[in-house]
Amino acid sequence: MDILNALVALLNFVVIPATSYGAQLALGALGVTLIYGILRFSNFAHGDTMAFGTGMVILFTWWFQSMGIHFGPLPTALLALPFGIALTAGLVLATDKAVYQFYRKQKAAPVILVIVSMGVMFVMNGITRFIIGVDEIRFADGGRFLVNANDFKKSTGLAEGLAFKSTQALTIVAAVIVVALLFWFLNKTRTGKSMRAYSDNEDLALLSGINPERVVKVTWIIAAGLATIAGTLYGLDKSFKAFNYFQLLLPIFASAIVGGLGSPIGAIAGGFLIAFSEVGFTYAWKKVATYVLPESLAPDGLAQLLSTDYKFAVSFAILIVVLLFKPTGLFKGKSV
Amino acid sequence: MNTRNILLFAFVAFLIIFEGMTASWNTALGILNMGLISAILALGVNMQWGYAGLFNVGIVGFVALGGLAPVLIATPPVTEVWTAGGGFRLILALLMGVAIIALAIALNHRLKGRQRVLALLVTLIGGFFLFRAVFDPAVEVVEAFKPATYSNLGGLGLPVLVAWPVGGLLAAGAAWVIGKTALGLRSDYLAIATLGIGEIIIAVMKNEDWLARGVKNVISIPRPVPYEVDLQNSTSFVERAASFGTDPVTASTIVVKLLYAALFTVILLALIWASEKALNSPWGRMMRAIRDNEVAAEAMGKDVTRRHLQIFILGSAICGLAGAMIVTLDSQLTPGTYNPLRFTFLIWVMVIVGGSGNNWGAVLGGFLIWFLWIKVEPWGNGLMDFITSGMADGVIKSHLQDSAAHMRLLTMGLVLLLVLRFSPRGLIPER
Numbered sequence: 173m174d175i176l177n178a179l180v181a182l183l184n185f186v187v188i189p190a191t192s193y194g195a196q197l198a199l200g201a202l203g204v205t206l207i208y209g210i211l212r213f214s215n216f217a218h219g220d221t222m223a224f225g226t227g228m229v230i231l232f233t234w235w236f237q238s239m240g241i242h243f244g245p246l247p248t249a250l251l252a253l254p255f256g257i258a259l260t261a262g263l264v265l266a267t268d269k270a271v272y273q274f275y276r277k278q279k280a281a282p283v284i285l286v287i288v289s290m291g292v293m294f295v296m297n298g299i300t301r302f303i304i305g306v307d308e309i310r311f312a313d314g315g316r317f318l319v320n321a322n323d324f325k326k327s328t329g330l331a332e333g334l335a336f337k338s339t340q341a342l343t344i345v346a347a348v349i350v351v352a353l354l355f356w357f358l359n360k361t362r363t364g365k366s367m368r369a370y371s372d373n374e375d376l377a378l379l380s381g382i383n384p385e386r387v388v389k390v391t392w393i394i395a396a397g398l399a400t401i402a403g404t405l406y407g408l409d410k411s412f413k414a415f416n417y418f419q420l421l422l423p424i425f426a427s428a429i430v431g432g433l434g435s436p437i438g439a440i441a442g443g444f445l446i447a448f449s450e451v452g453f454t455y456a457w458k459k460v461a462t463y464v465l466p467e468s469l470a471p472d473g474l475a476q477l478l479s480t481d482y483k484f485a486v487s488f489a490i491l492i493v494v495l496l497f498k499p500t501g502l503f504k505g506k507s508v
Numbered sequence: 509m510n511t512r513n514i515l516l517f518a519f520v521a522f523l524i525i526f527e528g529m530t531a532s533w534n535t536a537l538g539i540l541n542m543g544l545i546s547a548i549l550a551l552g553v554n555m556q557w558g559y560a561g562l563f564n565v566g567i568v569g570f571v572a573l574g575g576l577a578p579v580l581i582a583t584p585p586v587t588e589v590w591t592a593g594g595g596f597r598l599i600l601a602l603l604m605g606v607a608i609i610a611l612a613i614a615l616n617h618r619l620k621g622r623q624r625v626l627a628l629l630v631t632l633i634g635g636f637f638l639f640r641a642v643f644d645p646a647v648e649v650v651e652a653f654k655p656a657t658y659s660n661l662g663g664l665g666l667p668v669l670v671a672w673p674v675g676g677l678l679a680a681g682a683a684w685v686i687g688k689t690a691l692g693l694r695s696d697y698l699a700i701a702t703l704g705i706g707e708i709i710i711a712v713m714k715n716e717d718w719l720a721r722g723v724k725n726v727i728s729i730p731r732p733v734p735y736e737v738d739l740q741n742s743t744s745f746v747e748r749a750a751s752f753g754t755d756p757v758t759a760s761t762i763v764v765k766l767l768y769a770a771l772f773t774v775i776l777l778a779l780i781w782a783s784e785k786a787l788n789s790p791w792g793r794m795m796r797a798i799r800d801n802e803v804a805a806e807a808m809g810k811d812v813t814r815r816h817l818q819i820f821i822l823g824s825a826i827c828g829l830a831g832a833m834i835v836t837l838d839s840q841l842t843p844g845t846y847n848p849l850r851f852t853f854l855i856w857v858m859v860i861v862g863g864s865g866n867n868w869g870a871v872l873g874g875f876l877i878w879f880l881w882i883k884v885e886p887w888g889n890g891l892m893d894f895i896t897s898g899m900a901d902g903v904i905k906s907h908l909q910d911s912a913a914h915m916r917l918l919t920m921g922l923v924l925l926l927v928l929r930f931s932p933r934g935l936i937p938e939r
Contacts, residue, residue, distance in 0.1 A: 271925060282695060284928075286563060286695070287924075290565070291921050295921035297917055298917035299918065306914075419707070421703065422700075422703060422704050422707060425700045426704075482711055484704070484707050484711060485711065487704075488705070491701065491704060492704075
C-alpha cells in the first residue's frame with residue numbers, strides 16, 4: 173500500500189507535470205532548432221513569438237466565447253489555434269522580409285543575426301503588450317480534470333490523490349500529434365526533404381535547384397506554428413503572462429543545445445531532460461520518501477534539493493555541463 | 509575628435525541643459541548622473557562587442573552583482589549574527605562549497621574514463637549534501653535575527669568608495685566562470701550562457717536573504733557625499749545658498765547631485781583615457797585583428813580564446829563597477845528592479861547607436877539613449893493623448909492610453925533595428 177501511495181504521489185507531483193512541461197519545451201525547442209538548422213542563428217525572438225501567438229489565440233478565444241461557440245469538453249482555444257498560427261506566421265514572414273532577408277543576402281555573421289533577433293524580440297514584445305497587456309490571463313475552459321484527486325482517492329482507497337488535468341493530457345496528446353506530423357513532413361515530403369538538404373549542405377542544395385527563399389519561408393511558417401502551439405499549450409496549462417514567455421527562452425535554448433542544435437530528435441529529448449530535471453530538483457521529496465523509507469530513515473526537512481525559485485538554475489547547470497563536456501549536444505548537433 | 513563629433517556631444521549637452529532650464533535642474537542633474545553611469549556601462553560593453561565581437565546578453569547580471577558590493581563592503585556588520593556563530597558557519601559552508609568544486613575540477617583533470625565519471629558524481633552529490641548540512645542551519649540562524657531590519661550578514665563597514673572596485677572584481681569573477689565554459693565555442697553559445705547567468709544572479713539576489721536581504725531590499729547604504737539634511741542644518745551652507753538666491757532645500761539636493769556628478773566624471777574620464785590608450789596600443793590592434801579575422805589571427809600565433817576571455821572579464825568588470833556606482837547613487841539595493849530590458853538591452857542600444865568599436869561613440873550613445881529613455885515615456889503619453897483626443901471615451905481609448913507605457917519597448921527595439929540596418933557603424937564610427 174505504501175509503495176502504491178508513493179507511486180501515485182510520484183506520478184501526481186513529478187511525472188505528469190514534468191511530462192506536460194517537457195512536451196511544451198520540446199515544441200519550443202523544435203522551433204529554435206529548425207531555425208538554427210536552416211537560417212543558422214539562435215533566434216532570441218522565439219519566446220516572444222510564442223507570446224504573440226498565444227496572445228492572438230486568446231483574442232480569438234474570447235471572440236468565439238462571446239459568440240457562444242464552444243468546443244465541448246475541450247478548451248475553445250483549440251478552435252482559435254489555426255487563426256493564431258496564421259496571424260503569427262504572417263508576422264514572422266513580414267519580419268523576415270523586412271529584417272532578416274537583408275542580412276541573409278549580405279551573408280552577415282551569425283552573431284549579427286542574433287543581435288538583430290534581439291531587436292525583433294523587443295519589437296514583438298512591445299506589440300504583444302500593446303495588444304493584450306501585461307496582466308496574467310487564464311483562458312482555459314472546458315473540462316478541468318480527466319482524473320480528479322478526490323474521485324481517485326474514493327475509488328482506489330489510497331491516501332494519495334491523483335489529479336490529471338485535461339490541459340496536461342491535451343498537451344501531451346497535441347505534442348505527440350505535432351511531432352509525428354513534423355517528422356512525417358521532414359522525412360517524406362519533397363519540401364521537407366529539401367529543407368533537410370539545405371540544412372545539411374547549403375551549397376549542394378542550391379546546386380541541385382532548391383529554392384532557398386522557399387525553404388526559408390516554409391521554415392518560418394513551421395516555426396511560427398510550433399511556437400504558437402507550444403505557447404498556447406503552456407498558457408492553457410499554467411496561465412498567459414507576456415514576461416513568462418521571455419523567461420522560457422533559457423530552458424528552451426538549453427533543451428535545444430542539450431539535444432544538439434539543429435537536431436529535431438535532440439530537441440525533443442532535450443526538452444524532456446530539462447523538464448524532468450527541473451521538476452526533480454525542485455520537488456520536495458519528503459512525501460514520497462516517508463512512504464518508501466522505514467520510519468527511522470524518514471527525512472526531517474522537505475527533502476527539496478533546490479527551492480523552486482532556482483528552477484532556471486537547473487536548466488542552466490545542465491547547459492553548462494553539456495557545453496563543457498559535449499558541446500555538440502547529445503544527438504550530434506550541427507556545430508560547436 | 510573632429511568637429512562633427514564635438515557638435516554631437518554639444519547637442520547632448522544642450523539637451524540636458526535645456527531640460528534643466530525648462531523643467532528643473534534637479535531632474536536634469538538626475539539624468540546627467542545616470543547618463544554618466546550609462547556611459548561607463550556602454551564603455552564596458554563596447555570593449556566586449558566593439559573590440560572583440562563578443563555578444564553578452566547578461567549585462568544585467570554583472571550590474572546586479574556589482575551592486576552587491578556596496579552592501580557587503582560599506583554597510584555596518586550585523587554583529588549579533590557573527591557572535592551567535594551563524595556568520596562564521598555560513599562562511600565556512602561557502603568555503604566548503606568552493607573546495608568541493610575545486611576538488612571536482614582537479615579530479616576531472618586527473619582521472620580518465622569510467623573512474624572519472626564515478627569520482628565526479630560521488631564528489632558532487634556527496635559534496636552537495638555536505639554543503640547543505642552546514643549551510644542550511646547557518647542560514648536559519650542569520651535570517652532569524654530581526655528579520656524586519658536585518659536578516660542578513662551585513663557588511664564590513666568600510667568606506668563605500670572601496671566597494672566600487674570590489675563590485676568590478678565580483679563581476680569579473682562571474683565573467684571568468686562563464687567565459688571559461690562558453691568562449692571558444694560558437695558565438696551564439698556565449699549569448700545563451702550569459703543570458704542564463706544573468707537570470708541566475710538576479711534569482712540568487714532576490715532569494716538569498718542572508719546575502720543582501722533579498723526582495724526586502726537594503727536601504728540607507730552609506731554615501732561618499734554629505735547628506736542633504738546635514739547641509740541644510742549647517743549655517744554656513746544656508747548662508748551661501750541665500751547668497752545665490754535659492755532656498756536651502758533645493759540648493760542641498762543640487763549640491764549633492766553635483767558632487768556625485770563630479771565623482772562619476774572623474775571615473776568616466778579615467779576609463780576613457782585608459783580605453784583609448786588600450787585601443788591604440790599593440791594590444792588593441794591585436795584585438796581588432798582577432799575580431800576581424802579569427803583564423804588569420806590564430807595563424808599569427810595569437811591565442812584567440814585567451815584574448816577573448818581577457819576582454820570579456822575586463823568589460824564585465826566595468827559593468828560591475830557601474831553597478832556598484834548605481835547602488836551608491838541610490839543608496840539602496842533593490843534586486844526587484846534589475847530587469848534585462850533596462851540593464852541589458854538598453855546598454856546594447858547605446859553601444860550600437862553610439863558607434864561600436866569607438867569609445868567616444870559608446871559614451872555619446874550612453875548619454876543620448878539615456879536621455880531618450882527618460883523622455884520617451886512622457887512623449888509617448890503626450891502622443892497618445894493627442895491621438896486619442898478626438899475619440900469618444902470608451903474601452904479603446906483607455907486601452908490605447910494605458911498601452912503608451914509599452915511604447916518604450918517598441919521604440920527602443922525599432923531604433924536598434926533601424927540603426928543596425930541603415931547605419932551599422934553608429935553615430936561616431938570606428939576609425
